[in-house]
Amino acid sequence: MSMVRYKAIIAYDGTLFHGFQRQPQGRTVQEELERTLSKMASQPIVVHGSGRTDAHVHALGQVIHFDYPKERPLEKMRFAMDTQTPEDIAVKQVEIVDELFHARYLVQEKVYEFHVQIGKPRSPFRRHYASYYPYPLDLAKIERALPDLLGTHDFSAFCASGSSVEDKVRTIYEATMVHDEALSELVFTFRGDGFLYKMIRILVGTLLKIGNGRLEETSLPKIIASKDRNCAGPTAHPEGLYLKEVKY
Amino acid sequence: MSMVRYKAIIAYDGTLFHGFQRQPQGRTVQEELERTLSKMASQPIVVHGSGRTDAHVHALGQVIHFDYPKERPLEKMRFAMDTQTPEDIAVKQVEIVDELFHARYLVQEKVYEFHVQIGKPRSPFRRHYASYYPYPLDLAKIERALPDLLGTHDFSAFCASGSSVEDKVRTIYEATMVHDEALSELVFTFRGDGFLYKMIRILVGTLLKIGNGRLEETSLPKIIASKDRNCAGPTAHPEGLYLKEVKY
Known part of the structure; x- marks a missing residue:
């Protein structure tokens, strides 16, 4: 199955998170995003962020990318992600990018x-x-x-x-x-x-x-x-x- | 012992409160204020608010009065109340008023x-x-x-x-x-x-x-x-x- 690479801009209130990056203990933004996307796709989806943020640190414009099994209309995709993630995460913008895009490696x-x-x-x-x-x-x-x-x-x-x-x-x-x-x-x-x-x-x-x-x-x-x-x-x-x- | 009547202006983030007014179940602003003042005075202090606010409702300028056994410098009193109440309550201003002042009855x-x-x-x-x-x-x-x-x-x-x-x-x-x-x-x-x-x-x-x-x-x-x-x-x-x- 050919995968489509999405880039998304997200905001989160860091108060109740142990940071962005998945870890064995404590709720993280990455884990919540992966849970939502994996449910939407009915298969495991891995999320890559531009970098980690520490516990209680907020984001107005964190950038992530992930590969998803389907091309969907962008506003539908944004709305689904926004409403299916917990209310302390907002999905502000979604776009389709080419497979060379990487949220962490290409940061300027x-x-x-x-x-x-x-x-x-x-x-x-x-x-x-x-x-x-x-x-x-x-x-x-x-x-x-x-x-x-x-x-x-x-x-x-x-x-x-x-x-x-x-x-x-x-x-x-x-x-x-x-x-x-x-x-x-x-x-x-x-x-x-x-x-x-x-x-x-x-x-x-x-x-x-x-x-x-x-x-x-x-x-x-x-x-x-x-x-x-x-x-x-x-x-x-x-x-x-x-x-x-x-x-x- | 002669009591001194204080008027105070307080702010609170209502998110974690079941409203202003003391009740059998659930955390309230009145109960937190009374707990702090009673501890400061080493005797039970009753707090009167200008009126109740519902669960999750906020205040930028709620007014209370209470009778306290001691006349204290106002900024010391404000600072003690502000720092000894939980961090979702702030004490903005304290003054001494005459015994006829009432936070609820005299609202204009x-x-x-x-x-x-x-x-x-x-x-x-x-x-x-x-x-x-x-x-x-x-x-x-x-x-x-x-x-x-x-x-x-x-x-x-x-x-x-x-x-x-x-x-x-x-x-x-x-x-x-x-x-x-x-x-x-x-x-x-x-x-x-x-x-x-x-x-x-x-x-x-x-x-x-x-x-x-x-x-x-x-x-x-x-x-x-x-x-x-x-x-x-x-x-x-x-x-x-x-x-x-x-x-x-």
Whole structure:
């Protein structure tokens, strides 16, 4: 039987997931997608994501691909997937791609957002959707530090232990912060050719430490050069992180 | 011992609550507040709310009062209450009021918001925070119908059965709808001197039925005059409803 390769853009609320990638224990996004697609196809379907996301991390635009035994009208396929997956997964877009497409191998860029609620009290509505920082922050210091992240660097200092990746050189094309006053949140955006294990969360933890005055605003080049995880700041909580877009 | 009366403004995410009011079964906001305050005071404290909210209904500005055995600095009191209540309750403001203040008896106006997500797919991030309406809507029809709700009317047609209230005359001062395009949501605001049991949810269910063309846009005066619940539309889901403000 000839299979058709589909690419899909999905969103998920990571609150109740142990991350994207299938694992022996704990509910995962991949497992829910595979369960739905296998039922629809009446045969086992394997889902490939653009990469994993950690427990409680969200996605606005995760990309997956899978091979399916039938060519179906795209909106029908999207609707079936969207309504048959649990309500914390949404299927935003489906297209048919050629058999050379691969959701992980062909990634050119990824865009992440990180939300930090500031001010008091912590909003009960944002407790799963933004990390919380109640301490004083000089936003100008963070803004002056951000451009130091741009370009191609060995980001070993911003990689959590437990990563098996050998090459820790990555390129960051965009690193910005916007203050959303209505939500009382800082929204960080990072665009790059790829990110290391927990890299965005360590970057944000370091930037907040700079904003709080416990690290110099000029310290990022030194931290990068050290290649030492102990020189960077703490790892920000996962609930503020969103995989926003994957580009091919 | 002389008691001090406190007024507090609280917010809560209603998702995991069986409403505001204490009841034998199910977790409630009142019970959580009373548990925290009684522990802080080392004696039983009774909390009075401005009114009940149903299961899964949210509050941005519910008002409570309670008598407490000690006068404490207000920010210390707010911080203690906020951090000792569960994270789906936030204590926004605390003040000391005279003993004649009563959170329920002295209400002058209440303001509610109702959020309806439109468009596809349903956002996984809004599933607990907005009701969902995926059917066609002519927003102009809803806008033309809204002013018919203003003024003083017997709203029996918009009161769910099970209410023990005898007088069903209420005054609505404000009834508006805004289309939040970024969220793809309609935000209804209703301000009045009080609302009947499930009244806002039935109003929204009726307005959506008008927008969908299954009720005439001029039908509200007739529905009000009928005093018959069966003439109005369905009851919208509770997760879209927010108690926004209580005025005294």
